[in-house]
Amino acid sequence: MSASTNRYDVAVVGLGAMGSAAAWHLARRGERVIGFDRFHPPHMMGSTHGDTRGIREAYYEGPSYVPFVRRAYELWDELSELVGQPLFRQTGSLTLGTDGSLQINGVLASAREHDIPIDYMDGAELKQRYPAILATDDLVGILEHRGGMIEIEPALKGQLDQAAKHGAELHFDEPVERWLPQDMDDVESPIVINTAKGTYEAERMVVTAGAWNAGLVGKLNLPLLVTRQVMFWFEPRANPEAFEVGALPFWMWERGPQDFAYGFPNVGKGFKLGHHQPLDEVDPNGYNQEMTAEDEANVRQWLERTFPDVGGKLLRAETCMYTSTPDAHFLIDIHPKRPNIVLASPCSGHGFKFSPAIGEALADLSMYRKTEHDLGLFRVDRFVERLGEQASQTSQPSQTAAGD
Ligand SMILES: Cc1cc2nc3c(=O)[nH]c(=O)nc-3n(C[C@H](O)[C@H](O)[C@H](O)COP(=O)(O)OP(=O)(O)OC[C@H]3O[C@@H](n4cnc5c(N)ncnc54)[C@H](O)[C@@H]3O)c2cc1C
Structure with missing residues (x-):
């Protein structure tokens, strides 16, 4: 078959968490979808691996x-x-910090505005309810009962399987090397996509390439900062029951500016946590994916x-990448020059x-160039001028990274 006969309604570039979800929704609406990934998701080279991710509602x-x-x-629920x-898995979600801190105030604001039931606890109550935590008198915590964790690899695989079930053609281990509008002068021109294996044509394209996004739309010069993060799984050296599901929720702890960690109760693979490492900017095509002695020393000190009962045996460590915007809100929008x-x-x-x-x-x-979801915080024109408009704001990358 000649490569130029490969015509699709939409091409999804990058089939990680977001691209697999987009492919699922597009395919089940009857679109003719082709998806590409550089590797074969779920894999350990991007941002979607490591067993679990936290979910919480009082955002x-x-x-x-x-x-x-x-x-x-x-x-x-539907995907499950x-x-x-x-x-x-509903474990509850516990936000820890000091009274008036950014995260504590933020949880309170969202809970108030959306009537989300929460328990507000002082240091003494935290000490009593969560013996795993070293609660000082100035620590406060907010428990949100509906919080919990998602099993990421089966979730990602589920989205891909659903996309394929609805007819999406998924090309793994086939990175998109280049894309160009068929007609450069037509802003709505179909897109021609080149990989090492072929040339494909799609009426539309969705770019969901995670840490590689900025490179795929290089001309936009998006201020996306890619950083290396490390996840650790420890065996508690004492009181293991205090780290089990039921005894400890999914938690996030802000101890000060740039001093933030989050973690999960032990579901049989150890007590997992991540300590933000906001300064470690990396190239997604080549960075140190091994845990270093410094990584381990820092987390043990933390x-x-x-959690003084945790510093026992380190069972496992994995690196992963954050791709962060300067204000830590997402970027989800129509390309500013090509609708x-x-x-x-x-x-x-x-x-x-x-x-x-997000896939929805x-x-x-x-498909429609609009959505009922409120994407107001995620607009591209906070960074890049939209065709025929002035940018509302331009920003440079900073070291900001939100949590979990
Ligand atoms: C350590 C860590 C902890 C986190 N904790 C949480 C949490 O608790 N809760 C939460 O909600 N979020 C959390 N996040 C964030 C969350 O994991 C990410 O937002 C999400 O995984 C990003 O998905 P993605 O699809 O954008 O990227 P990815 O899943 O990385 O997908 C991008 C895909 O694009 C592919 N690709 C790249 N270039 C090309 C190309 N040229 N052609 C084809 N394919 C290409 C890659 O191979 C990759 O598969 C965490 C992230 C990390 C790293």
Whole structure:
């Protein structure tokens, strides 16, 4: 078959958390979808691996995220049914910090605006309820009962399987090397996509390449900062029961500016946590994917001040990448110069929980150029001038990274 006969309604570039979700929604709406990935997801080279991701509803990053995450909860339930396996485990979600801190205030604001039931606890109550935590008197915590965790690899595989079931053609281990509009002068021109294996044509394109996004739309000069992060799994050296599901929720702990960690109760593979490493900018095509002695020393030092019973045997460590915007909100929008291309960089360390809802929004934008989801915080024109408009704001990359 001549390569030029490969014509599709929409090409999805990058089949990680977001691209697999977009492919699923597009294919089940009857679109002729082709998807490409550089590797074979789920894999360990991008941002979607490591067993679990946290999900919470009283979103400290802004009350406008709440309806979006509520839709994601519905879709996680639906996907669980479709794949015949529960993908979400409700453990509660505990935000720790000091009174008046960014995250504590943010959770309170979202809970108030959206009537989300929460328990507000002082240091003494935290000490009593969560013996795993070294609770100082100035520590406060907010428990949100509906929070929990998503099993990421089965979730990602489920989205891909659903996309394929509805006819999406998924090309793994086939990176997109180049794309060009068929007619450069026509802003709505179909897109010609080149890989090492062929040439493909699509009426529209969705770019969901995670840490590689900025390179795929290089001319836009998007201020996306890719950083190396490390996840650790420890065996508690004492009181293991205090780290089990039921005794400890999914938690996030802000101890000060640039001093943030999050983690999960032990579900049989160890106590997993990640300590943000916001300064470690990397090239996604080549960075140190091994844990270093410094990584381990830093996290052990952090644990001594927070979960002193944990610093036992390190069972496992994996690196992963955050792709962050300067304000830590997502980027989900129509390409500023080409309305048949949709861009999604929903990471900044907290995007996974939204993936099925983001996939739905991407399918809407690609098919109808609008969506009922509120994507106001995620507009591309906060960074790049839209065709025929002035940019509302231009920003340079900073070290900001949101959490979980
Ligand atoms: C350590 C860590 C902890 C996190 N914790 C949480 C959490 O608790 N809760 C939460 O909600 N979020 C969390 N996040 C964020 C979340 O994991 C990300 O937002 C999400 O995984 C991003 O998905 P993605 O689809 O954008 O990227 P990816 O899943 O990385 O997908 C991008 C894909 O594009 C492919 N690709 C790249 N270039 C090309 C090309 N040229 N052609 C074809 N394919 C290409 C890649 O191979 C990759 O598969 C965390 C992230 C990390 C790293």
